[in-house]
Amino acid sequence: MRGFGRYALAVYSVIALTFIMIPIVYTIVFSFNDARRTNIIWRGFTFDNWLQVCRAQDVCIAFGNSIIVALVATLLATVLGTMIAIALVRYRFRFRAATTLLLFLPMATPEVVLGAGLAAQFLAAGVQKGLVTIIIAHTMFCISFVVVTVRARVASLDPALEEAGRDLYGSPRQVFWRITFPLLLPGIIAAAMLSFALSFDDFIITNFNAGSTMTFPKYIYTAAARGIPAEANVIASAVFFLAIVIVIVVQVTNAARRKRLALR
Amino acid sequence: MSKNEFGTSGADLELRGVSKRFPGFTAIEELDLTIPAGSFFALLGPSGCGKTTTLRIVAGLEEPTTGRVLIGGKDVTDAKPFQRPVNTVFQSYALFPHMTVIENIAFGLRRRRIEDPLGKAREALRLVELENVAQRRPAQLSGGQQQRVALARAIVNRPALLLLDEPLGALDLKLRRQMQLELKEIQAQVGLTFLHVTHDQEEAMTMADTVAVMNKGRIEQMGAPEELYERPRTAFVANFLGQSNLFGGKVVSSSDESIVVDVHGYRVEVPRARSQRHSGEVAVGVRPEKIELHANEPVPASGINIVGPGRVTDVSFSGVSTSYQVSLPGLGVVTVFAQNRSFGPVVHEGEQVWLSWHVEHGFGLEDEPEQLPKFAADDDTQSIAAQRRRQLQTELEGA
Numbered sequence: 001m002r003g004f005g006r007y008a009l010a011v012y013s014v015i016a017l018t019f020i021m022i023p024i025v026y027t028i029v030f031s032f033n034d035a036r037r038t039n040i041i042w043r044g045f046t047f048d049n050w051l052q053v054c055r056a057q058d059v060c061i062a063f064g065n066s067i068i069v070a071l072v073a074t075l076l077a078t079v080l081g082t083m084i085a086i087a088l089v090r091y092r093f094r095f096r097a098a099t100t101l102l103l104f105l106p107m108a109t110p111e112v113v114l115g116a117g118l119a120a121q122f123l124a125a126g127v128q129k130g131l132v133t134i135i136i137a138h139t140m141f142c143i144s145f146v147v148v149t150v151r152a153r154v155a156s157l158d159p160a161l162e163e164a165g166r167d168l169y170g171s172p173r174q175v176f177w178r179i180t181f182p183l184l185l186p187g188i189i190a191a192a193m194l195s196f197a198l199s200f201d202d203f204i205i206t207n208f209n210a211g212s213t214m215t216f217p218k219y220i221y222t223a224a225a226r227g228i229p230a231e232a233n234v235i236a237s238a239v240f241f242l243a244i245v246i247v248i249v250v251q252v253t254n255a256a257r258r259k260r261l262a263l264r
Numbered sequence: 265m266s267k268n269e270f271g272t273s274g275a276d277l278e279l280r281g282v283s284k285r286f287p288g289f290t291a292i293e294e295l296d297l298t299i300p301a302g303s304f305f306a307l308l309g310p311s312g313c314g315k316t317t318t319l320r321i322v323a324g325l326e327e328p329t330t331g332r333v334l335i336g337g338k339d340v341t342d343a344k345p346f347q348r349p350v351n352t353v354f355q356s357y358a359l360f361p362h363m364t365v366i367e368n369i370a371f372g373l374r375r376r377r378i379e380d381p382l383g384k385a386r387e388a389l390r391l392v393e394l395e396n397v398a399q400r401r402p403a404q405l406s407g408g409q410q411q412r413v414a415l416a417r418a419i420v421n422r423p424a425l426l427l428l429d430e431p432l433g434a435l436d437l438k439l440r441r442q443m444q445l446e447l448k449e450i451q452a453q454v455g456l457t458f459l460h461v462t463h464d465q466e467e468a469m470t471m472a473d474t475v476a477v478m479n480k481g482r483i484e485q486m487g488a489p490e491e492l493y494e495r496p497r498t499a500f501v502a503n504f505l506g507q508s509n510l511f512g513g514k515v516v517s518s519s520d521e522s523i524v525v526d527v528h529g530y531r532v533e534v535p536r537a538r539s540q541r542h543s544g545e546v547a548v549g550v551r552p553e554k555i556e557l558h559a560n561e562p563v564p565a566s567g568i569n570i571v572g573p574g575r576v577t578d579v580s581f582s583g584v585s586t587s588y589q590v591s592l593p594g595l596g597v598v599t600v601f602a603q604n605r606s607f608g609p610v611v612h613e614g615e616q617v618w619l620s621w622h623v624e625h626g627f628g629l630e631d632e633p634e635q636l637p638k639f640a641a642d643d644d645t646q647s648i649a650a651q652r653r654r655q656l657q658t659e660l661e662g663a
Contacts, residue, residue, distance in 0.1 A: 158358065160355075160358035161358050161360060161361075163325050163345070163354070164354055164358035164360070165360075165371075166325070166344070166346050167323055167324075167346070167350070167351055167352045168346075168351065168375060168421070169372050169375035169376050169421070170346055170375050171346055171375075174375060182362045183360075183361070183362060
């Protein structure tokens with residue numbers, strides 16, 4: 001039995017990993033396919049798709065829109081969310097409990113409901129749908145995640161540090177930028193990365209609020225019906241590699257810093 | 265390092281009618297206090313007595329509900345913390361974890377745009393003998409080193425007033441004693457006014473020129489450490505600063521020099537100058553180390569109080585001295601400290617003894633005798649059980 005248990009774990013792990021990896025490997029492999037109209041059958045190896053990504057213009061426009069939306073929404077959500085997080089931890093004010101509840105709602109509400117609700121609001125207000133409405137929608141749901149992430153960091157910050165800053169002749173602005181902000185930075189960066197990822201691959205809420213504007217997930221969804229161009233695989237693979245590289249860089253620098261600290 | 269580098273002397277601190285109320289409780293009631301420039305002043309009290317709140321009001325981190333704060337004669341009540349010539353050594357040190365030691369120390373200098381901040385920071389680091397850790401992060405230092413960095417970070421600014429919020433609380437006993445001496449030395453060297461907040465009476469007495477004992481938001485007594493110890497005015501001071509044996513009784517006779525109190529039939533004489541009250545029911549006391557033990561009844565003499573016989577109920581040996589608990593009928597339990605000049609205890613548990621002390625060692629308190637804390641602690645499990653049983657019996661009898 002013991003032998004069986006050991007094999008079972010190994011077999012299970014291999015199956016699970018394979019299951020997760022197949023779509024990713026498939027996407028990467030087919031980014032090198034010498035596809036013509038559809039990218040379903042393997043027709044031979046080529047670098048053309050990688051070298052001329054923007055040959056299929058729609059893909060690049062959709063990707064560019066997604067990047068713009070994700071960057072702007074992340075910036076807005078991170079700034080607003082960080083300020084809300086600090087306020088919630090450091091100050092007692094009216095509607096504080098209500099604010100906390102409201103911030104939790106976007107995370108708990110199904111995206112379909114959120115997207116449709118927001119779309120109805122834009123319609124009622126007579127706002128033209130486009131990049132701006134997508135950014136507003138994304139900022140809205142990203143704020144919640146930023147607040148949750150940054151709030152934990154603020155709560156763990158010793159208030160005496162800021163008091164020491166004020167005591168050592170720092171004006172409120174100087175104390176914020178030289179003490180509070182650098183100490184919150186790891187949390188803020190984590191929140192920004194989370195926001196970016198959430199915004200970049202959001203489909204449901206975007207679909208309700210985009211009008212005719214294309215984003216990358218929306219493009220893939222529409223294209224899937226008639227065959228996704230190989231250029232889309234290239235962009236998807238590139239994003240995947242970029243994410244992996246970022247993770248590795250962060251891990252390596254952290255390990256190096258720990259080693260440096262330990263040496264002293 | 266030249267002393268002139270840090271030569272500015274401190275400034276007076278004056279609190280006028282300062283009080284602080286938080287929702288639900290009063291942290292400080294009407295506090296008037298003047299701390300002369302260049303002195304080492306300690307605020308001593310149990311936790312929750314308002315001493316830290318007082319310090320925070322002086323630093324500007326807390327606003328007083330009423331009253332004014334004056335530093336060097338200038339009203340700073342409405343000044344923000346960064347506008348006050350005051351620096352604080354925080355209890356948790358509050359060193360900035362993302363900066364090196366030298367940058368931590370230079371922080372205040374940089375904010376005030378003082379030239380050569382790093383050079384001055386290095387000087388301060390030399391003062392606390394830590395030049396070799398300048399480039400390290402606070403997390404890489406030991407507790408004692410962090411404490412010194414926090415001190416250097418505060419004194420490098422040459423504040424008129426340095427506030428110390430239990431800065432030695434997190435250190436172990438040996439290091440704490442060492443830092444006490446160093447802190448006192450540095451204070452003498454830089455000549456700043458130090459306001460030290462602590463709950464450690466030994467720390468307050470070794471370091472400070474003047475000690476103010478705080479209790480429940482008020483200053484109970486203020487003075488030099490010897491004066492507070494030898495002539496406590498209230499039962500709180502008598503018990504918080506060291507230990508005291510306190511007795512209640514009625515004044516039966518009095519002269520110009522002394523009053524005589526009848527304590528359960530014993531005649532206890534106390535100098536008039538050392539008593540707060542001179543007639544009626546009074547509370548008097550004597551320190552345990554002032555009492556002498558006698559195996560035989562001593563010959564009565566003028567200028568000496570004698571009580572006894574009593575029975576030794578407990579002997580506890582603590583190296584330098586031995587503490588004896590002597591139970592006297594009517595008086596309760598009296599604590600006696602005796603130096604171990606010969607080997608071990610001189611009397612043993614169960615033996616009969618007489619106690620004596622010089623009249624000039626006694627003191628009389630302001631407190632009403634019935635408000636005196638009980639001599640024997642009644643919070644041990646046995647007496648709590650006894651109280652419960654009595655309560656239960658009265659309830660049952662009533663039913």
